Amino acid sequence: MSLTALIDRAFTPAAESVRAGNIPGAVLGIVTADGERAVQWTGYAQIEPERELVSRETWFDLASLTKVIFTTTRILQLVEAGRIALDDPLVTVIPDLRQYDMNAAERRLTFRQCLAHQTHLPAVEPLYTYGQDPNTLRAFILQRVWQSGPPVYSDINFMLLGIAIERITGQALIDQPLPERFSFRPDPKLCAATEKDTWRGRVVRGEVHDENAFALGGASGHAGLFGTIDGVLDFAHSLLDGSALSPVSIKAIRTRESEKRTVGWEGFHPGWHGGDSCSPDTIGHTGFTGTGLWVDFERGLAWSLLTNRVHPSRHKDSGILSLRRATGDQVIALFDRTERL
Known part of the structure; x- marks a missing residue:
């Protein structure tokens, strides 16, 4: 099974979530340690005030993936x-x-x-x-x-x-300088919309959703970064191939500082957002807006699910936790099956 065929099937939970109206849009990307990648998407970057389709080039408010x-x-x-x-x-x-x-x-x-x-x-x-x-x-x-x-x-x-x-x-x-496909000042027209914010009195698009980061000038250590799926996959691949950081730093983000936390990241544990099929040597993180990234070092595999689940409102049950877990389990099950072929 090719990675392209794999992602078509792994994307099923997200596509079903969009069809059910739980989330407006979703983009799933998978990358391997050797650089192979595949991306799938569906739904809308914005549904209010006007509908606009999501695409591979849509910029998402990455929220706590900034961390x-x-x-x-x-x-x-x-x-x-x-x-x-x-x-x-x-x-x-x-x-x-x-x-x-x-x-x-x-x-x-x-x-x-x-x-x-x-x-x-x-x-x-x-x-x-x-x-x-x-x-x-x-x-x-x-x-x-x-x-x-x-x-x-x-x-x-x-x-x-x-x-x-x-x-x-x-x-x-x-x-601060950023890699390609990341920005603290994205073009709003290229971005997925987030919340219809009562505090700002408008649908937030191209400006950080997190109120504290917005009040701090648009960027903070905890939120404010925007990026595309390929930007996130570029970053994930740089962790897998060791080019982003030194071996000592890579070891730090893979080593537990507590039961669930490493330096900066969350490590795999039963019931976590990445699904139960991850290897123990998996780190991940999520963002409140509906984003997530997981890196399984044992398999040489990473995947990112980007959604705008807070659009037009955070005050609903989008089912994002179950969607993230189902997606992770699908990605790994299909990848493992491919590796055995």
Whole structure:
């Protein structure tokens, strides 16, 4: 079975979800370690205010895939360049973090802890409700007395990492250089629409869906990156062939820092979003808008499912978790069958 025939069958759950009206559109891409790839798509990039078809060239708001494709990768590249070490505290580059309390817990947080979500910081905070001046909001993030709690998956961790990247490079995140087919400033006409947002009073298209990232200027360490399916597959292939990062960094993103987390990524565990057929040596991540990427190093296989499941509203059951799991199980079952032929 060719990869093209494989993806036609693996795409069945997504095509059925679009036909049922659960999601407007979907694009599935698969890539192998030797560079072979296939892409399939169906549905709409936008249904309100006008219907527009999705295509292979549609740009998606990648949401929290920003955390792994951009932020984690950039931090590890800075480690490789000797600018920082993973176990350095953030205050080595953000000395004004909680600057009015030298004993504050935030001043002891390390890059590794933030990347692996092993901090006391909360999952999320509605920062956008405090105003829309990016510099003031950054200052608020740095000086806020954050409520302490057990380690959770936290956007705040990656907001801090984004600020660290800005301090080290001297360049705002929205102006950072990016690989081809990625952007913090995409052409709205090329993008899949996300939510009809009551806060902004419009259908969001070509601007980041995440309210906090929008208020922070359009790009943050946790969200803001846009990309096409081929951009995401290019990135996945660069992890599989080792060209994106050094062997030490690749090992870091594949090694558990906790039961479910590696440096930046989530590792395979029963019941996770990538399906139960993944090898133990699989990492993945999802985005709130309906995006996802999984990399199975043991098989030399990666796949990405991009949807605009929050369009026109997040307040519905899109069935995205079951769709992601069904897609992953289909991809792997068909790939394994192909390998045995």
